[in-house]
Amino acid sequence: MSSTPKPTSSAQTSGAARLLQRQLKEMSTAKDLPGISVGLLNENNVFVWEVVLMINDDCKYYGGAYFRAHLTFPPEYPHLPPKLVFQAPVPFHPNIYASGELCISILHPPEDDKYGYETAAERWSPVQTPETILLSVISLFSEPNDESPANLDAAKLLRQDRAGESKEFRRRVRKCVRESLGED
Template sequence: MIRLFERKQQKKSQTKKVHPGELRIQKDMEELELPGSCTLDYPDENDVLNFVLIMKPTEGYWKGGTFNFSFHIPTDYPHTAPKVECKTKIYHPNIDLQGKVCLNVLRFDWKPVLTINTVIYGLQLLFLEPNPNDPLNHEAAELLKKDTYEFSQKVKRTMNGNW
């Protein structure tokens, strides 16, 4: 009888513990409605808490570009917002040159009812309507406010690798 109890305990300890964040992200992914301009990549297919969103805008200043965003989902998700970082160097008022993303739903507007779909929609919106009033890249924000034509030219140059 004692051996049976020991085996059950051993089996329990060998079983991988699933965090609530993993369960919620699985649900989010099942309900995900990716736009045609976006795809997901899992560098480690066994790790549902880390993935890459590949975004290819079809309109706006960054049309024709390819931008990779790494997502890290904390184990206490959805109580804590995902961590999102742009891995592609980009000239954008709301994304700095180190890849930090200024998106309200990733900061003070995050609520547990929000989903990964909400974050992806917010990222898309940053490409369609960059917000120069809440910038991380102040130079890009000032240029966008002052001269949209020159801003668009600088975006094109930087997308071609001319920094």
């Protein structure tokens, strides 16, 4: 499958916009999505959502936090994945680049992984929805993936923390959590 972008038709864009409006409405009124809040960053653009993830105290991410992110959808949605970028303070996490961009398999393009790490089945599929993406992100805070890190320092410190060799990962995460709560 080629990764070259295809021209986008206005019909495709309007179809994506209608789908996103419906999905946003469903998520905004859902009562079974604790810890997730969504809305439009700009009410004139349904392709960019503002997301707040409330990570609870029971999470292995060492305490409750509020992380803001932007979920940006391409005009080719749902055939191509959106991008999720955390806003400051960016969580210290093995699967989040310093820029705030999330690295998770389900947001990788629907093609074979040229490095052979992921199967096509693990990557983006049009059956994914904003809801399934955000639930996966919350799950990633409970179980970070240090096997394919976006943040090498965080992955290394997490491994040392798990092995009982260091508490630096935990210390850095707690600092990040305090910042997210406006305590630092």
